[in-house]
Amino acid sequence: MLLRLPTSVSEARECLAEGAVPIGGATLLWAEWQRDGFPALAMSLRGVPEAGVLGRDALGAAVVLHRIDDRVPDVLRLAAASVGTGAVRRTATVGGNLVGSTLRCLLPAALVLEARASVLGPDGVRETDLSEVTAKRPLLLGLRWREPVASAYRKLSAAPGGRPPLTVSVALHADTAGPRRLRVAVRDGYEVIDGGAPHDGDPDTALHxxxxxxxxxxxxxAWDAVAAQVAVVLRAADDV
Structure with a gap:
């Protein structure tokens, strides 16, 4: 297998045109390749600047999970910290988790942040929503969002070997006009469900x-966990 390491979006686009298979940390692909055979040509985005961004309002697809720290909102930082083991987090990437994983541990956090995705295709870079990322699995370059007022994440305990643990992600957003908005996303098994509500100061009304x-x-x-995390976010927002 030949591995290409492009250092720009244009080089990455050329690799795609040559049929290169995108890989991140290959944590999900290695066993599959050992079983079915390795591709002739692969590509990593770790040298592309747009894929390595890490900040308050953006995260690149090539960033490995253990690097995600308090530069990003709490909901995303905590979700990344909950993935697998330390060894997994040192190799698994944002793009691999969102596009290649069936669990997509970062997806609920990205949804409540109302993130938009930058993807690379034959015609260049374009912006799209997360539903296309999960359905069509394009080559993800990164995510961008507007920083929330406050956010929180919780992963509930689960029996080993059973259903994936339930997770709850919550974020509170503010606009220049209108009430604040609560966004909630829950991963229940392998399904991610999300919803939103205006928040005018009464948490009971928002939950209703x-x-x-x-x-x-x-x-x-699950609703008990949602209510608890909403309370965490609203207390944090009061301190902002």
Whole structure:
């Protein structure tokens, strides 16, 4: 297998045109390749500046999970810290988690941040939403979002070898006009469900509105976790 290491978006685009298979840390691909055979040509984005961004409002696809720190909102930092073991987090990348993983541990956090994705295709770089990223699995360059007022994340305990643990991601956003917005995303098993509600100062009203969204069918244990994380975010927002 020949591995290409482009140092620019234009070089990465040329590699794609040559049929290079994108890899991140290869944590998910290695076993598959050992079983089915290695590709003739692969490509890593770790040398492309746009894929290595790490800041308050952006995160590159080639960033390995253990590097995600308090430069990003809490919900994303905590979600990244909950993935696998330390050894996994030192090699797994943002792009691999969002595009290649069935668990997509970072997806709920990205959804509540209302993140937009930059992807690279045959026609160049374009911006798209997370639903296309998960459905069509394009080559992800990175994510960008508007910094929230406050955010929080919780991963509930689960029996080893059973269903993936339930996770709750919450973020509070503010606009120049109108009420603040609460965004909630829950990973229940392998399914990610999200919803939003305006927040005018009454958390009970916001939770009632959230129960009318796609989150409505969550079990009560999940709603208890949602209510607890909403309370965490609103307390944090009061301190801002």
């Amino acid at each position: 509105t959230l129960r009318q969204t796609a989150l409505r069918d969550l079990p009560e244990a």
